[in-house]
Amino acid sequence: MRDAILTYDGKEYRLPVVTGSEGEQALDISALRKQSGAICFDPGYVNTGACTSAITFLDGEKGILRYRGYPIEELAAHSSFLEVAYLLIYGELPKAAEFAAWSDSIRRHSMVHEKMRRFYDALPKEAHPMAVCSAAIGALSTFYQDSLDPRDPQQVMVSIHRLLAKMPTIAAYSYKTSIGQPRLYPKNNLDYASGYLRMMFGTPCEDYEVNPVVAKALDTLWILHADHEQNCSTSTVRLVGSSLANLFASVSAGIFALWGPLHGGANQKVIEMLQRISAGGESGKQFLERVKRQEEGVRLMGFGHRVYKNFDPRARIIKKACFEVLEQLHVQSRLLDVAIELEEQALADPYFVERKLYPNVDFYSGIIYQAIGIPVNMFTVMFAIGRLPGWIAQWVELQADPTFKIGRPRQIYTGAGQRAYVGLADRD
Ligand code: ACO
Numbered sequence: 001m002r003d004a005i006l007t008y009d010g011k012e013y014r015l016p017v018v019t020g021s022e023g024e025q026a027l028d029i030s031a032l033r034k035q036s037g038a039i040c041f042d043p044g045y046v047n048t049g050a051c052t053s054a055i056t057f058l059d060g061e062k063g064i065l066r067y068r069g070y071p072i073e074e075l076a077a078h079s080s081f082l083e084v085a086y087l088l089i090y091g092e093l094p095k096a097a098e099f100a101a102w103s104d105s106i107r108r109h110s111m112v113h114e115k116m117r118r119f120y121d122a123l124p125k126e127a128h129p130m131a132v133c134s135a136a137i138g139a140l141s142t143f144y145q146d147s148l149d150p151r152d153p154q155q156v157m158v159s160i161h162r163l164l165a166k167m168p169t170i171a172a173y174s175y176k177t178s179i180g181q182p183r184l185y186p187k188n189n190l191d192y193a194s195g196y197l198r199m200m201f202g203t204p205c206e207d208y209e210v211n212p213v214v215a216k217a218l219d220t221l222w223i224l225h226a227d228h229e230q231n232c233s234t235s236t237v238r239l240v241g242s243s244l245a246n247l248f249a250s251v252s253a254g255i256f257a258l259w260g261p262l263h264g265g266a267n268q269k270v271i272e273m274l275q276r277i278s279a280g281g282e283s284g285k286q287f288l289e290r291v292k293r294q295e296e297g298v299r300l301m302g303f304g305h306r307v308y309k310n311f312d313p314r315a316r317i318i319k320k321a322c323f324e325v326l327e328q329l330h331v332q333s334r335l336l337d338v339a340i341e342l343e344e345q346a347l348a349d350p351y352f353v354e355r356k357l358y359p360n361v362d363f364y365s366g367i368i369y370q371a372i373g374i375p376v377n378m379f380t381v382m383f384a385i386g387r388l389p390g391w392i393a394q395w396v397e398l399q400a401d402p403t404f405k406i407g408r409p410r411q412i413y414t415g416a417g418q419r420a421y422v423g424l425a426d427r428d
Contacts, residue, residue, distance in 0.1 A: 065314065081386070161250065177208050277338050301362070303363065326367075
């Protein structure tokens with residue numbers, strides 16, 4: 001591929017073309033400022049590739065998503081969340097012995113330090129669980145000071161196992177604390193999803209029977225959320241990690257980034273939107289009219305995506321799973337009816353068609369979470385548990401990148417020119 005030529009201020013600059021393994025192309029501007037004095041301006045990084053990555057391939061025009069080359073549809077149908085986590089982090093599907101050792105280790109690191117109990121008690125009862133989880137993951141760096149060096153492979157490996165293993169415990173404890181119930185110790189004989197469900201819904205008073213349909217649904221949802229290349233929270237994890245901050249600190253920041261309603265927080269907003277419409281305040285049609293008038297703060301939550309300008313492949317799988325889970329659990333959901341109606345109307349409406357707005361991963365996930373008993377304010381935490389392997393894989397890849405640099409975007413300053421300080425008494 002020939003270099004691109006940029007003409008600027010009477011001079012020509014050669015921009016090498018970088019080609020990815022699936023043929024995507026980028027113009028390499030890494031030397032542009034040095035050579036020309038100009039930087040690139042790209043609000044929201046819509047056209048900016050900040051790294052090369054061999055983890056996830058995503059084609060938003062065609063609706064393709066693959067982890068390490070494996071289509072998301074195949075992984076959702078045949079794999080398990082822990083196997084996908086291994087695949088994302090280590091690059092290959094584990095052999096049987098590798099998987100046994102991996103899942104055994106994750107199972108055995110699931111307990112959190114006893115002092116963490118007091119940590120939970122110190123926070124307000126009504127705190128949002130995303131804030132609690134982020135704080136708790138950050139706090140892991142105070143308990144495991146022996147494994148914080150991002151450049152020591154052994155320490156990183158231990159941190160990865162601890163983080164993945166303790167995340168369900170940390171998440172379930174944030175919920176238990178909020179409802180004033182005792183926190184259960186993890187049970188190491190259970191699989192990842194079942195262990196989490198037991199800590200969420202069990203009490204010390206009686207045994208908790210995990211429904212395999214529910215555990216399978218959760219596992220599948222986590223697979224679908226496990227990575228999504230350079231989205232807002234993953235970019236946050238990379239940016240924080242680029243200062244050589246430890247893995248716990250980087251992931252804690254990623255959880256906060258995910259919390260926002262335009263990112264992972266959308267699943268909670270979707271269900272709240274469906275509940276409002278279902279409660280009869282306004283019809284789906286009336287709501288869509290307000291969306292189309294672009295009233296302040298009114299969007300069809302769970303629709304649209306920065307990268308997908310076609311169906312989000314995860315949304316297709318989740319919609320199907322949603323029907324299956326509701327049927328298997330014999331749940332009638334008025335919210336599902338509202339969601340189907342909104343989807344049908346939106347997909348036939350020029351406003352959404354012209355803007356290429358399709359259902360995203362969050363449109364149907366909340367209905368499944370609700371059917372399996374997950375409280376609404378835990379929806380985004382479910383996403384965070386699922387996204388954890390992706391954050392870890394991307395952070396590990398960053399640390400090993402031969403072009404590693406601290407992340408530091410530039411700006412175009414538009415503020416006041418130099419001016420002299422005016423004393424308080426002299427300001428009118
Ligand atoms: N409802 C109504 N209109 C929308 C929506 C929506 N959900 N999404 C985008 N649009 C409109 C915008 O108003 C804009 O219209 P305009 O050109 O007339 O101004 C146009 O579509 C382009 O929208 P942008 O906001 O510029 O698109 P961007 O790529 O920046 O945003 C985003 C993507 C944030 C996901 C957006 O589609 C959105 O807010 N969706 C709803 C929230 C949501 O579901 N987020 C979850 C995303 S998936 C995830 O993070 C896991």
